[in-house]
Amino acid sequence: MSSQDEPLEVWIDQDLCTGDGICVQYAPEVFELDIDGLAYVRGEGEQLLAEPGATVPVPLTLLQDVVDSAKECPGDCIHVRRSRDLVEVYGPDAD
Numbered sequence: 001m002s003s004q005d006e007p008l009e010v011w012i013d014q015d016l017c018t019g020d021g022i023c024v025q026y027a028p029e030v031f032e033l034d035i036d037g038l039a040y041v042r043g044e045g046e047q048l049l050a051e052p053g054a055t056v057p058v059p060l061t062l063l064q065d066v067v068d069s070a071k072e073c074p075g076d077c078i079h080v081r082r083s084r085d086l087v088e089v090y091g092p093d094a095d
């Protein structure tokens with residue numbers, strides 16, 4: 001099974017977020033800018049999870065948008081990892 005077929009999850013390192021909102025443009029279902037000007041992930045019911053480093057599952061239908069967000073993120077702070085073993089597959093810590 002390739003990493004693309006496995007459940008993935010995503011989190012943002014708010015310490016490095018520039019607040020430009022590129023991720024929100026790519027995947028507004030997954031990312032949202034809070035009133036502090038930083039991006040956060042959205043959980044169940046698309047509710048913003050204000051806890052720094054909060055993690056949510058990546059819906060398969062939104063995977064490409066999330067991957068594009070991680071690639072374009074100017075802060076290099078969007079981390080996509082396998083839920084099974086927490087190995088990063090997209091983002092600054094991916095191989």
Ligand code: SF4
Nearest residue numbers: 017018021023073075
């Ligand atoms: S693309 Fe990256 S730096 Fe820009 S708002 Fe989203 S998480 Fe922050």
